[in-house]
Amino acid sequence: MPRAHGNKLISRHLKKELQNLNEITKIKINTNVSEDLLNIANGVFSPLKGFLCYNDLENVVKEKRLESDTPWTIPILLDSDKKDLSEGDTVLLEDKENGVRALLDIEEIYTYDKKTLSQEIYRTQDVKHPGVANIYKMRQKFIGGKISLIDYKSREFDDYNLSPKETRFLFKEKGWKDIVAFQTRNPPHMGHEYVQKTALTFVDGIFINPIIGKKKTGDFRDEVILKSYEALMKNYYLKERAVMSILRTSMKYAGPREAIHHAIMRKNYGCTHFIVGRDHAGVSNYYGPYDAHDIFSEFPDLGIIPIFFRSFSKCSKCGSVVNDKICPHDQEYHINFSGKKIREILRNGEIPSEDMMRKEVSEMILKFEKPFVE
Amino acid sequence: MAEEKEDKKFTTISIPSQLAEKIKKRIEGTGFHSLSAYVTYVLREVISGIENEEDDEAFSKEDEEKVKDRLRALGYLD
Numbered sequence: 001m002p003r004a005h006g007n008k009l010i011s012r013h014l015k016k017e018l019q020n021l022n023e024i025t026k027i028k029i030n031t032n033v034s035e036d037l038l039n040i041a042n043g044v045f046s047p048l049k050g051f052l053c054y055n056d057l058e059n060v061v062k063e064k065r066l067e068s069d070t071p072w073t074i075p076i077l078l079d080s081d082k083k084d085l086s087e088g089d090t091v092l093l094e095d096k097e098n099g100v101r102a103l104l105d106i107e108e109i110y111t112y113d114k115k116t117l118s119q120e121i122y123r124t125q126d127v128k129h130p131g132v133a134n135i136y137k138m139r140q141k142f143i144g145g146k147i148s149l150i151d152y153k154s155r156e157f158d159d160y161n162l163s164p165k166e167t168r169f170l171f172k173e174k175g176w177k178d179i180v181a182f183q184t185r186n187p188p189h190m191g192h193e194y195v196q197k198t199a200l201t202f203v204d205g206i207f208i209n210p211i212i213g214k215k216k217t218g219d220f221r222d223e224v225i226l227k228s229y230e231a232l233m234k235n236y237y238l239k240e241r242a243v244m245s246i247l248r249t250s251m252k253y254a255g256p257r258e259a260i261h262h263a264i265m266r267k268n269y270g271c272t273h274f275i276v277g278r279d280h281a282g283v284s285n286y287y288g289p290y291d292a293h294d295i296f297s298e299f300p301d302l303g304i305i306p307i308f309f310r311s312f313s314k315c316s317k318c319g320s321v322v323n324d325k326i327c328p329h330d331q332e333y334h335i336n337f338s339g340k341k342i343r344e345i346l347r348n349g350e351i352p353s354e355d356m357m358r359k360e361v362s363e364m365i366l367k368f369e370k371p372f373v374e
Numbered sequence: 375m376a377e378e379k380e381d382k383k384f385t386t387i388s389i390p391s392q393l394a395e396k397i398k399k400r401i402e403g404t405g406f407h408s409l410s411a412y413v414t415y416v417l418r419e420v421i422s423g424i425e426n427e428e429d430d431e432a433f434s435k436e437d438e439e440k441v442k443d444r445l446r447a448l449g450y451l452d
Binding site for chain 1: 415416418442450451
């Protein structure tokens with residue numbers, strides 16, 4: 001099992017007795033920031049102990065590394081327009097909706113050019129890009145400093161929400177040494193299963209890690225994704241070779257940079273390998289289809305091995321799922337796994353062909369009256 | 375408030391000239407745009423393999439049992 005990123009699994013849970021919080025300045029945070037906060041506290045974002053200060057941000061933007069030279073590609077930022085804050089203050093961060101409270105020791109309050117941030121992180125300044133739009137929505141000042149989590153409310157699907165400390169414990173108990181992580185935002189079709197099982201063939205276990213959280217209209221609902229994976233795992237995976245746990249974090253759609261970020265998080269969960277597909281974390285045409293593969297060559301010290309998959313499809317001539325390296329047959333024999341097409345079929349209440357999706361998975365999805373976000 | 379910060383600092387390391395020449399030839403036509411970039415890459419790779427992990431905090435006995443119960447409920451442990 002790899003060491004946590006930066007060599008130490010971070011835990012930022014408040015251990016001491018709490019002082020009177022009524023006197024402390026409060027800063028309201030939204031769900032995205034509180035998810036970042038929980039990921040810092042639970043070690044998913046190790047080695048971060050808090051929100052980035054200027055030097056770290058500058059280094060992440062320019063070098064794709066923290067000031068310590070540790071690879072890090074996505075800025076984890078706290079923005080605020082709260083007045084009367086000073087460096088050295090301790091404030092209370094509060095997300096009432098999700099019951100998250102944490103202390104923040106303010107180390108630095110600073111500004112950063114949003115155009116540079118957008119261009120370097122997303123390779124564009126186009127506000128149509130959802131990540132760029134988010135940057136421009138952020139307030140002008142950023143606050144850097146370490147956090148200490150006070151408490152948080154239990155949320156839906158938390159049974160499936162294992163922390164890196166728990167997954168590392170689980171992998172050790174199962175005797176797994178090499179573990180491949182698979183990230184997903186959709187119910188599994190046959191192509192996903194092919195990719196997962198191909199990778200699993202060479203390691204001890206697979207860690208299926210769906211991203212749960214804010215979705216756009218037409219996406220599958222979180223519960224549908226989890227239940228459909230349960231159906232697949234129950235019927236088509238060895239119980240001792242596959243586990244699933246959710247990850248609450250927002251998608252940034254930063255393509256190649258986000259692929260590195262996703263790999264780092266899975267390394268912190270204890271995984272040795274990470275599956276990277278075509279246009280990983282991409283949106284529209286902002287990135288080349290394999291930019292998210294190429295970027296890994298910049299990080300010899302990442303500490304998790306990427307497994308790259310290009311295109312895959314069902315070949316009627318081969319009689320199996322294939323990829324572009326192993327099948328010599330023409331396109332006419334190939335059925336592509338189109339997520340859009342599968343959604344359309346399911347939306348009509350029909351079961352997709354078993355070439356595309358396992359019957360058990362389709363039936364599970366159709367058990368839901370409303371499988372899609374409306 | 376930090377509005378402007380110093381640029382990232384670099385340091386100079388001496389290596390034998392002959393080795394430097396070999397490396398320059400080695401990196402021709404690759405993605406490495408300089409001798410420094412290549413040496414940095416190699417050193418990062420080497421150093422990442424020998425850094426020692428600090429001991430992670432283990433679960434207390436009580437917490438370990440709770441985690442085991444949770445993992446059993448998910449069907450991940452017997």
